[in-house]
Amino acid sequence: MAYPVSPLAPAAFPELPVIEGVRFATAAAGVKYKERTDVMLAVLDPGSVMAGVFTRSATRSAPVLDCQAKIGGDSDKGAAILVNSGNSNAFTGSAGQMSVDAICKAAAEATGLPEDRIFTSSTGVIGQPLPHDRIIAKLDEVTGNLSRMEIAAAAKAIMTTDTFPKGASRTVTVDGKEVKIAGIAKGSGMIAPDMATMLVYVFTDAQISRAALQQIVSDANARTFNCITVDSDTSTSDTLLMGATGASGLNVEGNADFATAVHDVFRELAHLVVKDGEGATKFVTVNVTGAASDADARTHALSIANSPLIKTAIAGEDPNWGRVVMAVGKSGAAADRDTLTIRFGDILVAEKGWVSPDYREEQGAAVMKQPEISIDVDIGLGQGKATVWTCDLTHGYISINADYRS
Numbered sequence: 001m002a003y004p005v006s007p008l009a010p011a012a013f014p015e016l017p018v019i020e021g022v023r024f025a026t027a028a029a030g031v032k033y034k035e036r037t038d039v040m041l042a043v044l045d046p047g048s049v050m051a052g053v054f055t056r057s058a059t060r061s062a063p064v065l066d067c068q069a070k071i072g073g074d075s076d077k078g079a080a081i082l083v084n085s086g087n088s089n090a091f092t093g094s095a096g097q098m099s100v101d102a103i104c105k106a107a108a109e110a111t112g113l114p115e116d117r118i119f120t121s122s123t124g125v126i127g128q129p130l131p132h133d134r135i136i137a138k139l140d141e142v143t144g145n146l147s148r149m150e151i152a153a154a155a156k157a158i159m160t161t162d163t164f165p166k167g168a169s170r171t172v173t174v175d176g177k178e179v180k181i182a183g184i185a186k187g188s189g190m191i192a193p194d195m196a197t198m199l200v201y202v203f204t205d206a207q208i209s210r211a212a213l214q215q216i217v218s219d220a221n222a223r224t225f226n227c228i229t230v231d232s233d234t235s236t237s238d239t240l241l242m243g244a245t246g247a248s249g250l251n252v253e254g255n256a257d258f259a260t261a262v263h264d265v266f267r268e269l270a271h272l273v274v275k276d277g278e279g280a281t282k283f284v285t286v287n288v289t290g291a292a293s294d295a296d297a298r299t300h301a302l303s304i305a306n307s308p309l310i311k312t313a314i315a316g317e318d319p320n321w322g323r324v325v326m327a328v329g330k331s332g333a334a335a336d337r338d339t340l341t342i343r344f345g346d347i348l349v350a351e352k353g354w355v356s357p358d359y360r361e362e363q364g365a366a367v368m369k370q371p372e373i374s375i376d377v378d379i380g381l382g383q384g385k386a387t388v389w390t391c392d393l394t395h396g397y398i399s400i401n402a403d404y405r406s
Helices: 062-070 093-111 132-136 139-144 151-157 210-222 256-275 294-306 308-315 322-330 361-368 395-402
Strands: 022-027 039-044 049-054 079-087 118-125 166-174 177-186 199-204 239-244 283-291 341-344 347-351 372-378 384-391
Touching: 022 139, 022 151, 039 139, 039 151, 039 199, 049 062, 049 210, 062 093, 062 118, 062 239, 079 093, 079 199, 079 239, 093 118, 093 132, 093 139, 118 239, 151 166, 151 177, 166 256, 177 256, 199 256, 210 239, 210 256, 256 283, 256 384, 283 294, 294 308, 294 322, 294 372, 294 384, 308 322, 322 372, 341 361, 347 361
Parallel strands: 079 118, 199 239, 283 372
Antiparallel strands: 022 039, 039 079, 049 239, 166 177, 177 199, 283 384, 341 347, 341 372
8 A cells, every 4th residue: 555655755765875795686576565566685795794783572573583693693705685575474473484494595595695694574564474485486586686776776675654765875984985884774653663673774885893883783773763763662573784895995993983974874764764654744853851860861752752642732733831741740750840841942831840931822833833843851850861753643643554454
């Protein structure tokens, strides 16, 4: 089913740089829908290293468990990422691992790579056996069509309820030469990460050890993908994989600019996921300062960002600041009514346990009409701070999810 493109979508898919050492191909396997591109293969050259983070859901899928078992291996034999949309291969019992094993065996034969260097992801409906034979039947096609130029097509192939493909890139200068980073993501609903989020694949031609790349990925993820929420629901399939091919010959070990660039790619992709939140019409930044600790600040921020009452008020462009007071109070983190300060954008709404004497309802209403909104809350108890990104909650979310399996 096709959904109207999010009003927060960028004008076009960005022009991503070619990452030497990685090639892409896509195919329509009919996993769920006929004549829809739903399989993506990325093959990384020998010498590539892989890092990743995965959902900590207790009901995580067979592909996630398989990737977790493989990701720590050091190898110079290359790697492949094979993704299908339409079916998540989650909660499918022993059949789930059988499907993963069959796909990895066939993909290893098709690419010439060891099975322990095949990383699979599946996204879509939970609880239905994966028709893996349909994916395997397309392996000769995709391996025969591999190209450095097909990352945009790959971004489309991994979509489910997404209304637009998501991509981001950065370039870093090292020793007078360019190191390139490019990534794609999918995600629209079931978004409340507990490690990474949805499906995300990032590639670089930098030269770096697996351990160093893993540290950068983990650190950047904690400040980006782990700070977004659409609906407070954590997926069974969340996977983030990053591959470094080393093709540039430029070593970025300990390079702060490279780490920053990776963070920026992650953050841009994370924001795009929120902007494509199912039914979203507003992109919302929640900033919490003055908490007793950073952990408390995060708790308050997520309480605000996940509140259906706040999200529906934003959808209705209603500056209902009382709901922010409610969300802080219920979060479980330390708070004091009489030290609380609330701002909508630049507008001071409430302070010292009461509405600001200078606040006018029409000021808050004007902020709520904007497509991008910030809610700033100072708890007044310490130095803790956190930022979380979310969206509004509209009837579109209900419509998409009520019809999702139809």
